[in-house]
Amino acid sequence: MSERALRDAIVRWGKSLFERGLTAGSSGNLSARTEQGFIATPTNSCLGFLDADRLSILDEEGKHVGGDPPTKELPLHFAFYRNRPNARAVVxxxxxxxxxxxxxxxxxxxxxxxxxxxxxxxxxxxxxxxAYTRPGSAEVAPLIDAVAPDHAAVLLQNHGPVVSAPSLESAVFAMEELEETAKLVLLTRGMKVRLLDAGQIADLERNSKLR
Structure with a gap:
């Protein structure tokens, strides 16, 4: 995908997430890996009103080289990219x-x-x-470093979800699945729930190419 197409995709998916109430106000951030570095949503930006030409551009080292100043949450994004070579997007x-x-x-x-x-x-x-860290703190990076090699998603304590995936679209879909499952978990909390067993999970993991 060209940089222009990726810029437009970030704007399109950001608007979709915002309009469906999956993140409010200026919360939430998206990033994607490019051939030259990374594109990220700007700091304090609303995902529903992004401007493709003002998205933050970073080089391979994570240095800001164009567009508006990037989200302060870059340490958690880069921790996923660092530990998951096939990750092309983080939501x-x-x-x-x-x-x-x-x-x-x-x-x-x-x-x-x-x-x-x-x-x-x-x-x-x-x-x-x-574990909890102040939003935007670099202290989150080693915590994600410890789990990201084996996990495509995490919950930041008292903060919210983060998902990485091989494409922006698949990262959004995974985030949506995580949110809907969290809803099911909370709706059935206190009830006798039938979970998938170890054999069923192993079968799904063997046959899944989505992550």
């Missing part, structure tokens, strides 16, 4: 249900999203919880 939102899960004290820190449907296994995988 971070403050979506309601996944963020609610990130605030609960009794979720499994190794996998906060139980395997309640096959699609969360195929599109997202296990979702560990990363």
């Amino acid at each position: 971070h939102l403050h979506s309601t249900y996944a963020t609610a899960l990130s605030c609960l004290a009794d979720v499994d820190p190794a996998d906060a999203v139980p395997p309640i449907t096959p699609y969360v296994v195929m599109r997202v995988g296990k979702v560990p919880v990363v």
Whole structure:
């Protein structure tokens, strides 16, 4: 995908996420890897009103070289790119249900999203919880470094979800799946839930090429 097409895709998907209430105000940020470096949403920008010509451009080292100043959340984006060579996009939102899960004290820190449907296994995988750090702090990077080699998505404690994927489209789809699954988990909380068993999960992982 050309840089122009990728710029337009970031604007299109940002608008879609915002209009569907998956992130509010100036929260959330998107980034994508290019042949020359990275494109990211600017700091304090609203995903519903992005300007393709003002998106932040960064070189291979993460240095800001064009467009508006980038999101302050770049340390978490670059941690995924650093640890997942096939990652071409990262999506971070403050979506309601996944963020609610990130605030609960009794979720499994190794996998906060139980395997309640096959699609969360195929599109997202296990979702560990990363300890709280101030938004934008570089202290989040080593925490993500510790889990990103084995996980395409995380929940930032008391903050929200982050998903990486081989394309911007697949990252958005995975984020949507994570949010919908978090909603199911919260709706069925306290009920006797039938989770997918180890054999079913292994079968899905063997046959899944979505991540």
